[in-house]
Amino acid sequence: MLKKYNTYLPKEFSAYIEPFLGGGAMFVWSYQKNPDALFVLNDINEGIMSIYNSIRNDVENFTKYMDDMSSQYMPLNKEDRKKFYYDLREEHAFKYSKWGKTQEAAVLYFLMKTCFNGIWQVNKNTNNRFGTPSGLLNQKKQVYDKANVLKWNKALQKCLLLNESFEKTARYCGKDAYVFLDPPYRGTFTHYGTDFDDKLQESVISFMNSSNSKGAYVMLSNRDIGDNFFEDRKGQHELVYFNVTYTAGRRKRNQDGTHSAKKAREVLIIAK
Secondary structure (H helix, E strand, C coil): CHHHHHHHCCCCCCEEEECCCCCCHHHHHHHHHCCCCEEEEECCCHHHHHHHHHHHHCHHHHHHHHHHHHHHHCCCCHHHHHHHHHHHHHHHHHCHHHCCHHHHHHHHHHHHHHECCCCCCEEHHHCCEECCCECCCCCCCCCCCHHHHHHHHHHHCCEEEECCCHHHHHHHCCCCEEEEECCCCCCCCCCCCCCCCHHHHHHHHHHHHHHHHCCCEEEEEEEECCCCCCHHHCCCCEEEEEEEEECCCCCEECCCCCEECEEEEEEEEEEC
């Protein structure tokens, strides 16, 4: 989506705030645009933030754990890789107390690199912890990109990492700040460990408005499901729509039980 957003991205900013960090794609863009900015990265998901904290603060041990798991996994055939994945997911769900923080974060990262399309799900049968099914398990050369992790280690040294509700990042949203809001999409299949209903979507819009009133440049991304939810709440802000194709997470179920890519429409709200 970054290519589609390009026209609407800010030319300059002195601070970058991302209250729903997730995979951090917009942070990467912002860091490349202005590595000297103040970066405030937040996500309420403790597991995801533990990965970022471990990469920033303990990258040597983090990559050692990743390398150890990778060396066990890579020689296996597909059936044995599947067993390795589900055994490891079971440990992460029920036996994680035996690990230190860095090892627990590395195990979660390994699971996310080998699960179905990197999607985050929380299941009851995995102790309400990470429960996404395995992916194709067809890695040829490596499970993860170590050089990329080391680049993240360097970039994260400049960041304030938070594990709070998104509203608490408001104290950093001021003049010349770029705020990117990417909450769980309306009608999403992915479960992030919290029920993000329309009441919370309303609170994100309020957050956008208050941040914009302080002089911040704010972008809010979401899914348009055709009920004018965002159109009715746009105020003076600009709405831009993008036609997209979902190949994972929100795929269309066919009559024969198979799944195929699903056409959808996403919306970007820009508050300048």
